[in-house]
Amino acid sequence: MSDAVALAPRAARLNLGGWWVAPPLAVLALLFLYPLILIGRAALIDDSGALNLAAAWGVLNSRAFLNALINTAEIALASTIGCVILGLTLGLILAFAPFPGAGLVAQVIDTFIALPTFLVTLAFTFLYGSAGILNGALTSGLGLDHPPVDFLYSAWGVILAEVTVYTPFVLRPLLAAFSLVDRSQIEVASLLGARPLRIVRQVILPAALPAIVAGGSLCLLLTVNEFGIVLFIGAKGVITLPLLIYSKAIQESDYQGACAIAIVNVALSLALFSLYRAAARRLGG
């Protein structure tokens, strides 16, 4: 039967080919590609409509932009590392030392993907904010005058929130990869006297490496693009590229500056996207 399928002429499958892709492509071009091109154009033209490269160059040389770029990179890298570590830890336990109900827990973590990212930030206000549970417990328990925990309104608050939100994106491919690891290999290794950590390092991790790279690069892309968490934390010193674009355009009405920064942000995201695609292809192939 499979031979017959393989030999059947491809044209017999569906005659929807050819130009049938044109209508959705036209919609994509009008609503996505055309605005993207106009961002590039608006970055180079000032309010009077004249070509003005100096203004765009000035924005990209400004302290605010460079700080945002560094913040974005640092937060994205730290969050991704955190996601990979937490994802690996939880994945290993859920797959290789499963407790009763581990499957359900994995599913519940998976639904976090569908929830808005700022939910976690709002929750952190109640948990770790200056009037939050942790500070309340510490001040009343230790008799302190002012709240001792003060990381929420810094880059660390953003990083912790992003780790919570994006760990499921690492966990999902990891659990899929772990389910393919041959259980008898693990049993043989442990019968031969290998300690759990050695089995993890020499048997499980090599098999899961493509999934780690794919999940990690997706995390990197999503954390570079993250907006809601940074906006909700609203810390003065924590401005990332998307937040800077928002404040330039909406609060300062400086569209040319916003567009110049957007070009850099989009280019960075597209580079990370191709990294992710390459990693995902290796995972599939």
Added chain:
Amino acid sequence: MLVWSLSGRALVWSFAAILLGIVFVAPLAVIICASFSEQWNGILPTGFTLEHYRDAMNGAARDAVYASLVTGLVASLLALVTGAWAALALRARVDQWAGALGLLFFIPSAVPSVSVGLGLLVAFSQKPLLLNGTTAIVFVAHYVLISAFAFGNISAGLSRLAPDYEEVASCLGARPAYRLMHVTLPLVAPYLVAAFGLSFALSMGELGATVMVYPPGWVTMPVAIFGLTDRGDIFSGAALTMILVVVTLALLIGLERAPIRSAAPR
């Protein structure tokens, strides 16, 4: 099974429980508690109240729920139509362009949402297409951002279909349109439903592009929640967040239970 000893297992499991508790359970639990609380100054909240939910049922918050539901519905349906169309059209192509075109439909998911909003603002603030300040620009922004996910879901579903049924149908003389309506689309129905659910959930939580383009009369739930918390009204923000979460999860679970199953034998 990696950990064999009972004490080792107990250690690993309690570690997992603490980790899961701090990272995933605590945030959801405090949001739920806060949405029912009058005050929260110490370790535990004080005063049970339904006032935040009552507030959400009338006035600005109710408008936000309505705006989010309509936006999600319109954008998801549009994304479903163009996503299915593009996936079906690309499936039939076997030339070297098919891969590149498929990638093109994925790209909106990689571009930061704020930049998508900025682009729409720049492009449609001028004639001939003047959308700035209308509800339509919010629909468009959500549509662009979720279209890639809808396309990806449907493509993945189509690639899993065995071509047998469609080939039998065309051997029996079914015309392409008939085959599409009566064979292919029913076969991919579960993936269409899943794509719709994912699109709707993403639209409900969308913030970055919406804050760039929304007109004053069309405030979606995430924008309203930000407005509330920014003014310091975090309890009402928590209640509206809970409504957002419950609506999203109810829709996802409802769609999962929907009596739409693939006709293909497993």
